[in-house]
Amino acid sequence: MNPGDINQQIFDHTLKFAQAVREFGKVIPMTVSNVEDLKQLVRASGAVGARYIAATESPNRNDYLVNIKGCSQETKTTQYWLNLIDTQGELMLEQRRDQLIRASHELAAIFSKILQTSRT
Numbered sequence: 001m002n003p004g005d006i007n008q009q010i011f012d013h014t015l016k017f018a019q020a021v022r023e024f025g026k027v028i029p030m031t032v033s034n035v036e037d038l039k040q041l042v043r044a045s046g047a048v049g050a051r052y053i054a055a056t057e058s059p060n061r062n063d064y065l066v067n068i069k070g071c072s073q074e075t076k077t078t079q080y081w082l083n084l085i086d087t088q089g090e091l092m093l094e095q096r097r098d099q100l101i102r103a104s105h106e107l108a109a110i111f112s113k114i115l116q117t118s119r120t
Contacts, residue, residue: 007056010110014049014071017103021045021078024096029088041081047074048107065118072111075104 022045025038048071055067082101087093 010052011049011056013110014052014107017100017107018042018045018049020103021082021100024093024100027096028085028093029090031086033084034086037081037084041078041085044074044077044081048078061118065115068111068114068118072108072115075108075111079104079108 021041025042028034028038051067051070051074055064055071058064058067079101082097082104085097087097
């Protein structure tokens, strides 16, 4: 598989993740805290893909690594905001949130692996 295919797969994965977060945001209870947390959640989830685009367009290796590290940080930030969302005990919402948290862990693992292989 060539690097262009891998880059496209990761980009697609980050895009689908951000879209899934936005869909989740449409169905959560709109409490005052959820509204505020959702704003942060949407920003962080979108920033994962935006930072990946910046990484793939980086003019040098150092900028590339800085942006990949930023991708990893944004996935962790997304996990934080997901954990703060109040599902009010609704099982379906808790399951959807858990799926998103698992997806963010998968993305974090991808970026961690990229960092490990890029530093050697």
